[in-house]
Amino acid sequence: MSDLYAGTDLFSEFDRLQRQMASMFGGFPSSIRSGRFGAFPQINIGSTDESVEIVAFAPGVDPxxxxxxxxxxxxxxxxxRVAAQPQSTGDDMRTYAQERFVGSFRRVIELPEHADPDKVTARYTNGCLTVSIGKREASKPRAITVQ
Structure with a gap:
């Protein structure tokens, strides 16, 4: 028998290593905008010349x-997000696994300094909440004419 497997279960070691890595990086996000693994709703954050764009993926949520x-x-x-009603209405259904998040949620995102809180629009389409926040005039790019 190889020394690699002597006295240890390889899958248990991988599981232990994964837990250690998750705990090591779980408490320290790589940036201000990073969220915890499995956070709901998942978000994308981007920017245009005119605004900061945030898209929150929230399917199944009543706007x-x-x-x-x-x-x-x-x-x-x-x-x-409320639980979806099962196809079967019988009392004999038992859930063995549930991967879809159900319940109350809250996400908080730190905005950049150039975001103007007075210029905000939000719309919900096809399970996506899009929040557009205008930029302050002083922070918008502008062309300077050379004389």
């Missing part, structure tokens, strides 16, 4: 249950 607010440079998105 009326969403609350979007900005306070002290933080964008907060909160709401609730």
């Amino acid at each position: 009326k249950s969403l609350d979007v607010s900005i306070d002290k440079g933080l964008l907060s998105i909160s709401g609730e």
Whole structure:
């Protein structure tokens, strides 16, 4: 028998290593905008010359249950996703695995300094909440004429 397998279960060692790596990096996001693994809703953040664009992927959420607010440079998105009704209405159904998130949620995103909280629009289409935040005039790129 090889020394590699002597006295250890290889899969247990991989599991232990994965837990150690997750705990090592889980508490220290790589950037301000990084979220924890499995956070709901997942988000994309981008920028144009005119605005900061945030897309939150929230399928199955009633748009009326969403609350979007900005306070002290933080964008907060909160709401609730209810459980989908199962096809079977019998009382004999038992759930063995559930991968879809159900319940209340809240995501808070730190906005860049050039975001203008007075210029915000939000729309929900096809399970995606898009929040557009205009940039302050002083921070927009402008062409300078050389004389």
